[in-house]
Amino acid sequence: MNILKFGGTSVGSLESITALLGILKEQQGAENPIVVLSAMSGVTNALVEMAENAGKGKIYSEEMAAIEKKHFEVIRALLPAIAQNPVLTKLKIYFNELEDILQSVYNLRELSLQTKDLILSYGERCSTVMVSHIAKQTFPNALYVDGSELIKTDHNFGQAKVNTYLTESLIKDFQESNPDKLLFVTGFIASNDEGRITTLGRGGSDYTAAIWGSALNAQEIQVWTDVDGMLTADPRMVKKAFSLSELSYTEAMELSYFGAKVIYPPTMIPAFLKRIPIVIKNTFNVDFPGTYIKHGAGSSKLPIKGISSIDEISVLNLSGSGMVGKAGFSGRLFSMLSREQINVILITQSSSEHSITFAVKPSDALKALALINKEFELELQARKLEYPEVENGLAALAIVGENMKRTPGMSGKLFHALGRNGVNVRAIAQGSSEYNISVIISKPDLSKAVNAVHDAFYANLKRTLHVFCLGTGNIGKTLFAQLEAQTTFLATNNDLQVKVMGVCNTRKMHLNEDGIALNNWEESLENDGEPADLPLFIKKMKALNLPNCVFVDNTASYNPIQFYKDVLQSSISVVTCNKIGNSADYEQYAAFKQAARTYGVDFHYETNVGAGLPIIRTLKDLMMSGDRIHRIEAILSGTISYIFNNYKGDKLFHEVVKEAQDKGYTEPDPRDDLNGKDFMRKMLILARDAGYPLEEDDIKIESMLPPACLAAATVADFYQELENNTEYFEKLKKRAADDNKVLRYIGKLEAGKVEITLQMVDDGHPFYMLSGSDNIISFTTDRYKDRPLVVKGPGAGAEVTAAGVFADIINVGKR
Numbered sequence: 001m002n003i004l005k006f007g008g009t010s011v012g013s014l015e016s017i018t019a020l021l022g023i024l025k026e027q028q029g030a031e032n033p034i035v036v037l038s039a040m041s042g043v044t045n046a047l048v049e050m051a052e053n054a055g056k057g058k059i060y061s062e063e064m065a066a067i068e069k070k071h072f073e074v075i076r077a078l079l080p081a082i083a084q085n086p087v088l089t090k091l092k093i094y095f096n097e098l099e100d101i102l103q104s105v106y107n108l109r110e111l112s113l114q115t116k117d118l119i120l121s122y123g124e125r126c127s128t129v130m131v132s133h134i135a136k137q138t139f140p141n142a143l144y145v146d147g148s149e150l151i152k153t154d155h156n157f158g159q160a161k162v163n164t165y166l167t168e169s170l171i172k173d174f175q176e177s178n179p180d181k182l183l184f185v186t187g188f189i190a191s192n193d194e195g196r197i198t199t200l201g202r203g204g205s206d207y208t209a210a211i212w213g214s215a216l217n218a219q220e221i222q223v224w225t226d227v228d229g230m231l232t233a234d235p236r237m238v239k240k241a242f243s244l245s246e247l248s249y250t251e252a253m254e255l256s257y258f259g260a261k262v263i264y265p266p267t268m269i270p271a272f273l274k275r276i277p278i279v280i281k282n283t284f285n286v287d288f289p290g291t292y293i294k295h296g297a298g299s300s301k302l303p304i305k306g307i308s309s310i311d312e313i314s315v316l317n318l319s320g321s322g323m324v325g326k327a328g329f330s331g332r333l334f335s336m337l338s339r340e341q342i343n344v345i346l347i348t349q350s351s352s353e354h355s356i357t358f359a360v361k362p363s364d365a366l367k368a369l370a371l372i373n374k375e376f377e378l379e380l381q382a383r384k385l386e387y388p389e390v391e392n393g394l395a396a397l398a399i400v401g402e403n404m405k406r407t408p409g410m411s412g413k414l415f416h417a418l419g420r421n422g423v424n425v426r427a428i429a430q431g432s433s434e435y436n437i438s439v440i441i442s443k444p445d446l447s448k449a450v451n452a453v454h455d456a457f458y459a460n461l462k463r464t465l466h467v468f469c470l471g472t473g474n475i476g477k478t479l480f481a482q483l484e485a486q487t488t489f490l491a492t493n494n495d496l497q498v499k500v501m502g503v504c505n506t507r508k509m510h511l512n513e514d515g516i517a518l519n520n521w522e523e524s525l526e527n528d529g530e531p532a533d534l535p536l537f538i539k540k541m542k543a544l545n546l547p548n549c550v551f552v553d554n555t556a557s558y559n560p561i562q563f564y565k566d567v568l569q570s571s572i573s574v575v576t577c578n579k580i581g582n583s584a585d586y587e588q589y590a591a592f593k594q595a596a597r598t599y600g601v602d603f604h605y606e607t608n609v610g611a612g613l614p615i616i617r618t619l620k621d622l623m624m625s626g627d628r629i630h631r632i633e634a635i636l637s638g639t640i641s642y643i644f645n646n647y648k649g650d651k652l653f654h655e656v657v658k659e660a661q662d663k664g665y666t667e668p669d670p671r672d673d674l675n676g677k678d679f680m681r682k683m684l685i686l687a688r689d690a691g692y693p694l695e696e697d698d699i700k701i702e703s704m705l706p707p708a709c710l711a712a713a714t715v716a717d718f719y720q721e722l723e724n725n726t727e728y729f730e731k732l733k734k735r736a737a738d739d740n741k742v743l744r745y746i747g748k749l750e751a752g753k754v755e756i757t758l759q760m761v762d763d764g765h766p767f768y769m770l771s772g773s774d775n776i777i778s779f780t781t782d783r784y785k786d787r788p789l790v791v792k793g794p795g796a797g798a799e800v801t802a803a804g805v806f807a808d809i810i811n812v813g814k815r
C-alpha cells in the first residue's frame, strides 16, 4: 500500500484538487492508498496571524472571511448543488468553533501554545473534510479521518513528541477495521493523553505520512508538492538547478537541513527506520518522475548531489589561551546552548584548540552572546577567553553527497570555485562522515558562490562564462559574430556557454541580467542602452556579482586601462587586445599580473602581439619551463608588412597604406602603425614578458617616415603628407629592388636591449619570404640555440584578431 501526502499547494485550488483526484484515479488498484492532506496553501499562516492578532486584541475578521471564501469557492465549483450542503454545514460548524476560540483569545488577550495548536488544527480539518467530500463523487468509499485521534503525543504543544508504539497500534487497528475505505487523513495534527489537540511542528504533514507509512509498512510514501522533486540547488538562485532522480536518506537529510524546503528531515525518520522509499512528485507535472529517496541511492554517478544554503546566519567565535588542552569547554558551551534551545547550525574548531567558531540563526545570536558572557564570566574576566562578538551578514553553503567519501578532490574543487570567484571563506566544516562540506561566506556573495560551485561540480551542464565587452568597432563586432556562430559548437564540444551580459562603446552601454542576444546586439544597445559611462558600467558589472566573469577590452582607448586592476581585484578575468595597458609604465604592467595572481583570475592578452598568432603563449611556455631568451627577432606590424608586400608596380605608397586601413589591419589611427608606435608597444610587451622591466624610452626606433609625415596633425594631413613624399618612398622602393632586396621593418631584442630598424634584406634572410599582413617572430633561446623557434602568419585583421580574443575568453572558461 502507498501513502500519498498532498501539500498545501496541492489542495490550494480548483486545478490542484482536480489534479489530485486524477492522481488517485491513476493509482487505483487492489489496495486503497492512504491520503494525507495539509491545509490549503496560505491557510496555516493566516491562522497563525489571526491567533496572534486576537492575542494582542487585534481584529481578525477579514482573514476569517477570506479562509471561508477560499474553501467555499472550491466546494461550489467542484460539487453539484445537491452534494454541497452537508460539507458546507460541516465547515460552517468548524468556522463557528474557530470564531468562538478566537473570540476567547481576544477577550483574554492571551494565546497559549495549547490554544494555538487547537486553532491551527482547523486548517487541516477543513481541507480534509472538503477534499474527502469532493472525492466521494468519484470514490464512494472515501472516508474523512481526523488524524489527531490516532496520533498520540506528549504535552509539548507546538512540537509534540509522538508516542510511537501507541500511535502505530491505533493506526493499524483503524485501518484493519476500515479495509475497504479510501482514507483521507488530516496531516500535522495529533492529540495528547488528555485528548487535547497537539501539532507535530514544521513539516508536520510529511511526518503524519511517515508515521502512517511506518505503522502500515507501506510500500512507498509519495510526497506530492509543486516542484519536480529535490533540486541540486535553490532554483531561485541557480537557474541551472535540476531535479535529482535519487538520493539516499542521509543525503536528503543533509540537503533539507540546509535549505531544500521540499521535505523536512525529521519527518522522514519513521520511513528511514523501516527503509520505506519516499518519492517526491509534482502535482502539476504528474508525468515527471520526481525524486526517489531510498536506501542505497548514495552511490549514483554524480560527484555531489546538491548544494544547499542558508542565506542568513550569524557567527560567534569563542577563543583564548584558556581553552588550549582543557577538556570541557566545548561541552559547557554547547550544552548550555542546547539547554536554552539555541540551534547550532555549524561548528568548527581549529586543531590548536585555541578557538571554537559556531553559527546560529541571526535571531538567536544576541541571546547566545549573553549566555556565553554569563557562563564564562570568570574566564572572560581573567582574560583566559576573549570577549566574543557576533558577526552578522553571513551565509552558509554546503555541498552534499555520499559519493564525496570515495572521491578525492571534492574540497579542492569547492575551494577552487570559490577562490577563483573572489568568495572569501570565513569558516569551514566537514563532518567526518564526509557527506557534507560546509563553508561560511558573506551573504552578498552567496548567489555567486552557489552558482560557481554548481557550475564546477555538474560537468554534465554547460558552464557559463559571463562576458562584459568594451568596444563595438572592427574587432568587437567581429568577435560578436564569431561568438554567435560558435554557440552550438561551444556547447557540444566544450560544455561552455558564453553569455554576453554587457556591451559598452563610446556612445552607449547596455547590461542585461539575462544576457544580450548576439543576433541583435546592435538593436538592443541602440534601443535599450543608456548613455555610455564607463565607471558606471564597471560598477554595474560588479554589482551583478556573477560567477565566472570576463571583462573584454576591444578598444584602443586609455580609459579602460585604469580599471583593469580594480576589475581583476574583483575576481573578474580580463581579456584585452588593447595594447595600451601592457605598454604603459612597467609598474602598471606588473600590477595587472600581480592582481591576477593574487585573485586567482586570468589576464590574457594574446592579441597584443601578432593578433591571433600564438606568440605571447609561446613565450610564456618557454619562460615557464625555465628556458632563457637570448634573442627575439620579429616583424610585428601587420600593416607595415602588408605595405611592403604590396608596394609594387604602379601603386603609390599612400594608396597601399589606405588599402591596409580598409582591410582592417591598421590601428584605428594608422599613424600609430607607420610611426612605429604600435610595433614599439609589441616589442615592449615581449621584452617585459621575457623578463626585462623596460620602459618605452628604452626602445630605439628608426623611423621609416620623413619628418613631415611624422608631424602630421590629423589622419587626413597624414595621408596628404604621405602623398607629398611619394618620391621618398619610390626611391626607397627602387633602392631595394635594384639590390634584389625587400624592405622589412624589424624589431630585435638582445641582451635586454630593444631596437626597431628599417632594413633591406635579400633572399638569404629568413624574413625575406612574407606575404599579406604576415608577422614573423623567431626566438633564440637556451634550447632553441642553433635553429630558432619561429612563429609566422597573418598578424593583423579583424577575423584573426577577434579569433585570438575569442580563444583567450575560452581559455578563461577552461580553467
Ligand SMILES: NC(=O)c1ccc[n+]([C@@H]2O[C@H](COP(=O)([O-])OP(=O)(O)OC[C@H]3O[C@@H](n4cnc5c(N)ncnc54)[C@H](O)[C@@H]3O)[C@@H](O)[C@H]2O)c1
Residues within 6 Å of the ligand: 470, 471, 472, 473, 474, 475, 476, 504, 505, 506, 507, 534, 554, 555, 556, 557, 559, 560, 577, 578, 579, 607, 608, 611, 638, 664, 665, 666, 667, 668, 795, 796, 797, 798, 801
Ligand atoms: N586590427 C587589428 O588587426 C588588431 C590586431 C590586434 C589588436 N588590435 C586592437 O584592437 C583594438 C580595437 O581595434 P578596432 O580596430 O576594433 O578599433 P575601432 O576603432 O574599430 O573600435 C573601437 C571601439 O572601442 C570603443 N571605445 C573607445 N573608447 C572607449 C571607451 N573608453 N569605453 C568604451 N568603449 C570605447 C569605440 O566606441 C569603438 O566601438 C585596438 O586596441 C587595436 O590595437 C587590432
Ligand SMILES: N[C@@H](CCO)C(=O)O
Residues within 6 Å of the ligand: 607, 608, 609, 610, 611, 636, 637, 638, 639, 640, 665, 666, 667, 673, 678, 795, 796, 797
Ligand atoms: N595595427 C596592428 C594590428 C595588430 O596588432 C598591425 O598592423 O599589426
Ligand code: NA
Residues within 6 Å of the ligand: 606, 607, 608, 609, 610, 611, 612, 613, 614, 615, 616, 804
Ligand atoms: Na598573438
